[in-house]
Amino acid sequence: MFELLGVPPQALFGQVLLGLINGSFYAILSLGLAVIFGLLNIINFAHGAQYMMGAFVAWMCLNYLGINYWAALVVAPILVGATGIVIERLLLARIAKYDHLYGLLLTFGLALIIQGLFRNYYGSSGLPYGIPPQLTGGQNLGFMFLPTYRGWVVVASLIVCLATWFMIEKTKLGSYLRAATENPTLTQAFGINVPLLVTLTYGFGVALAAFAGVLAAPIYAVNPNMGADLIIVVFAVVVIGGMGSIMGAIVTGFSLGLIEGLTKVFYPEASSTVIFIIMVLVLLVKPAGLFGRAA
Amino acid sequence: MKLKTLLAATALGALMAAPALAQQISVKAGVLNDRSGIYADLSGEGSVIAARLAVEDFKAAEKGIKVEIVSADHQNKPDVGSTITRQWYDQDGVDLILDVPTSSVALAVSQITKDKNKILINSGAGTSDLTGKACSPNTIHWTYDTYALAQGTGGAMVKAGGDSWFFLTADYAFGHALERDTSAVVTKAGGKVLGAVRTPFPGTDFSSFLLQAQASKAKVIGLANAGGDLTNSVKQASEFGITQGGQKLAGLLTFASDVHALGLQAAQGLVLTESFYWDRDDGTRAWSERFAKLNGGKKPTMVQAGVYSGLLHYLKAVEAAKSKDSAVVMAKMKEMPTDDPLFGKGTIRVNGRKMHSMYLYEVKKPSESKGPWDYYKQLAVLSGEEAFQPLAETGCSLVK
Numbered sequence: 001m002f003e004l005l006g007v008p009p010q011a012l013f014g015q016v017l018l019g020l021i022n023g024s025f026y027a028i029l030s031l032g033l034a035v036i037f038g039l040l041n042i043i044n045f046a047h048g049a050q051y052m053m054g055a056f057v058a059w060m061c062l063n064y065l066g067i068n069y070w071a072a073l074v075v076a077p078i079l080v081g082a083t084g085i086v087i088e089r090l091l092l093a094r095i096a097k098y099d100h101l102y103g104l105l106l107t108f109g110l111a112l113i114i115q116g117l118f119r120n121y122y123g124s125s126g127l128p129y130g131i132p133p134q135l136t137g138g139q140n141l142g143f144m145f146l147p148t149y150r151g152w153v154v155v156a157s158l159i160v161c162l163a164t165w166f167m168i169e170k171t172k173l174g175s176y177l178r179a180a181t182e183n184p185t186l187t188q189a190f191g192i193n194v195p196l197l198v199t200l201t202y203g204f205g206v207a208l209a210a211f212a213g214v215l216a217a218p219i220y221a222v223n224p225n226m227g228a229d230l231i232i233v234v235f236a237v238v239v240i241g242g243m244g245s246i247m248g249a250i251v252t253g254f255s256l257g258l259i260e261g262l263t264k265v266f267y268p269e270a271s272s273t274v275i276f277i278i279m280v281l282v283l284l285v286k287p288a289g290l291f292g293r294a295a
Numbered sequence: 296m297k298l299k300t301l302l303a304a305t306a307l308g309a310l311m312a313a314p315a316l317a318q319q320i321s322v323k324a325g326v327l328n329d330r331s332g333i334y335a336d337l338s339g340e341g342s343v344i345a346a347r348l349a350v351e352d353f354k355a356a357e358k359g360i361k362v363e364i365v366s367a368d369h370q371n372k373p374d375v376g377s378t379i380t381r382q383w384y385d386q387d388g389v390d391l392i393l394d395v396p397t398s399s400v401a402l403a404v405s406q407i408t409k410d411k412n413k414i415l416i417n418s419g420a421g422t423s424d425l426t427g428k429a430c431s432p433n434t435i436h437w438t439y440d441t442y443a444l445a446q447g448t449g450g451a452m453v454k455a456g457g458d459s460w461f462f463l464t465a466d467y468a469f470g471h472a473l474e475r476d477t478s479a480v481v482t483k484a485g486g487k488v489l490g491a492v493r494t495p496f497p498g499t500d501f502s503s504f505l506l507q508a509q510a511s512k513a514k515v516i517g518l519a520n521a522g523g524d525l526t527n528s529v530k531q532a533s534e535f536g537i538t539q540g541g542q543k544l545a546g547l548l549t550f551a552s553d554v555h556a557l558g559l560q561a562a563q564g565l566v567l568t569e570s571f572y573w574d575r576d577d578g579t580r581a582w583s584e585r586f587a588k589l590n591g592g593k594k595p596t597m598v599q600a601g602v603y604s605g606l607l608h609y610l611k612a613v614e615a616a617k618s619k620d621s622a623v624v625m626a627k628m629k630e631m632p633t634d635d636p637l638f639g640k641g642t643i644r645v646n647g648r649k650m651h652s653m654y655l656y657e658v659k660k661p662s663e664s665k666g667p668w669d670y671y672k673q674l675a676v677l678s679g680e681e682a683f684q685p686l687a688e689t690g691c692s693l694v695k
Contacts (some may be wrong), residue, residue, distance in 0.1 A: 008506070019503075123336045124333060124334075126523060
């Protein structure tokens with residue numbers, strides 16, 4: 001049989017698909033980061049913690065309130081997004097006028113506090129969260145067994161990513177957002193409530209993270225460190241895509257998932273570093289990122 | 296650095312006027328483990344609680360021995376662990392270090408302990424090298440090791456017909472040692488090892504590696520990993536229909552806390568080897584009850600039980616030797632038989648290996664379990680001699 005570097009093509013298709021699935025998480029998370037950075041100029045280091053909160057809220061909904069997965073998919077992003085709004089109003093708004101290093105430090109501190117609290121109450125080994133009954137089982141695609149739930153993750157993430165892109169690039173609300181990013185003072189002079197827009201954007205970015213968290217809950221253990229493990233990779237994705245670029249974040253998210261997936265076949269030991277190697281290469285050639293505009 | 300130090304267990308000694316002994320011995324024990332990462336639930340604060348219980352049960356204060364316990368988080372990083380160890384020995388007057396899960400950290404701490412002539416009683420780490428080619432006159436390896444896990448779980452799986460293996464190996468000292476020791480058992484019993492994949496530690500998504508294992512058509516997929524890595528691989532193996540497809544999983548190092556995190560639905564049927572299970576007999580149940588009250592209802596793991604047992608034996612040796620000189624106490628510990636309600640009677644070999652029985656368990660089906668933490672049924676008991684590596688084969692320089 002035809003083989004590529006000792007790997008049969010069937011296995012390769014499987015790995016490409018798995019890469020896309022992981023890429024879905026990178027895409028939603030980096031999208032949230034890109035949206036927040038674009039408008040607020042804040043590097044939201046709490047993003048990983050907010051993703052973890054999404055998964056935990058889904059778990060709490062199920063175990064304390066009997067709310068199932070489908071409802072949690074809506075409830076958790078709203079609840080976690082609301083905490084984001086509180087954080088923006090109480091804390092981030094006060095430091096908006098300073099250098100964005102302060103925002104980074106503040107959100108990093110918040111992330112540590114949130115993770116510590118969850119670890120204190122729930123331990124570090126994680127909590128079980130089952131796959132919703134409608135999505136258990138899987139399809140045999142001939143070259144691999146695709147669990148239905150993983151297929152759903154790719155579809156859900158594509159829909160959310162494209163809807164977000166559409167909203168920001170093609171709607172009136174989106175044009176206000178982009179105007180406020182470009183020149184907040186002038187936009188405000190036209191009678192648009194920029195501070196409100198900023199608060200809602202942060203809430204939305206956080207809600208995206210929480211949505212990814214709910215998606216992740218049934219396949220990865222719901223555990224306080226789940227965000228911390230992922231956030232560094234996601235930052236690399238954003239940097240590669242270009243800070244603040246919406247489409248850049250989506251495309252790089254999926255493609256880096258793919259590259260990482262292939263590395264796991266050809267040289268597994270490097271699979272946790274390959275994204276950073278790419279980051280270095282991209283920064284050397286295009287310092288603003290693949291899709292970013294030079295400042 | 297989040298070096299958290301907490302002082303405890305000294306209060307009793309200070310309050311009661313120390314009688315009897317002319318000269319009081321004061322001992323400082325450091326519990327060094329993972330307090331925030333993937334091994335925090337199986338060691339962490341629980342090991343500190345276990346150490347305090349040992350001091351309490353030994354009635355140290357009445358015997359004129361003052362014990363102080365400190366603890367720190369090594370974050371599963373050898374450099375962090377080494378820095379703390381040096382600071383403890385050089386500046387803080389720590390006499391012995393307990394626990395130290397994560398083999399790469401344990402090997403580093405063992406080396407420093409030897410250089411500084413202190414004592415390491417390791418409960419948490421797996422690598423059999425600690426009593427093999429990296430053995431030290433200052434280290435005792437208490438609870439389990441990769442060789443015993445391989446004998447227990449590996450041996451049982453091969454006997455049940457699982458004669459071809461593929462490994463998912465955590466890419467650091469522990470995973471490598473576990474893969475090596477299990478491969479030896481499998482080949483010796485006439486089985487074959489078809490391949491292995493080294494996974495970055497710690498990891499989240501194992502599906503890619505699991506598909507490689509599936510493609511190998513091996514009858515058994517050996518999981519040479521632990522903690523969060525293990526729970527994620529077990530969960531995802533069931534998601535990708537690997538276990539339903541007839542391939543068996545061998546969770547070579549599975550702790551009770553992992554089974555708790557997985558839930559019985561996902562964990563049922565796993566065969567595993569442990570040296571301690573809270574529900575084994577009246578002695579373990581009574582102690583675990585006390586432990587759980589102090590640990591938010593969570594039952595102890597074998598690592599935490601090992602910290603208790605190890606510190607208790609150390610204190611007995613200090614009492615008998617009337618000294619805390621490292622060489623004297625180590626000699627005493629190896630000379631005296633060990634005995635406690637958790638591990639029963641045992642001995643310590645010249646290479647530092649603590650000898651006791653290992654137990655082969657199977658995880659219950661949800662229908663068989665009477666409630667939370669009722670997880671295991673016992674399949675077999677391996678005596679210390681059967682479970683642990685014969686002295687002559689260890690390659691330890693202390694064996695003559």
